[in-house]
Amino acid sequence: EAQVTQNPRYLITVTGKKLTVTCSQNMNHEYMSWYRQDPGLGLRQIYYSMNVEVTDKGDVPEGYKVSRKEKRNFPLILESPSPNQTSLYFCASSLSGTGGYEQYFGPGTRLTVT
């Protein structure tokens, strides 16, 4: 089954404790992206990757890091989480970063930073 998977689905952590949210897709997509969803704000892009070893900032990159060492994986790293990073996070992938290809979303990761 074609899908985007994220782990963990739920995470409660404390300020300053490094964490990684994994994202994997099995569709051989070139383009992958991370979004965060906050009430009343919709979804906003954090980082994206056009292909392996090619990553760049989205609209709200502060406090986040990413890497793309393999085509299928695109982990999101919070080196020193803060309470304002409490949010619902989505990983998404599409065939390409150009054109109108559908972006497939993962199931979301609910992160709480206390």
Next chain:
Amino acid sequence: AQTVTQSQPEMSVQEAETVTLSCTYDTSESDYYLFWYKQPPSRQMILVIRQEAYKQQNATENRFSVNFQKAAKSFSLKISDSQLGDAAMYFCAYRSLYMNYGGSQGNLIFGKGTKLSVKP
């Protein structure tokens, strides 16, 4: 920079009736894509319908159709014969064909969403 506005935070419809969700956007580009995504309580983001800006014909997917008015920069979603399973948050989204202003590539720019309730 492109923006997407959904002016209706909440909407309600009777089962089997028709409802229209509004979306307007701002862009200086001539080629782009527009999407409607559905987010049910499970939080999964599901693509409902997609429209290419260069196509004048409005997209349709079963009970879902859009009214795309390029000159007015309007992209509304019509749901016919509403069902209980249509209850969800609906997001309108814009995607540039090329590099977005500020350098973000492939970014979906979302509106703030409309919460749709369906009454039995």
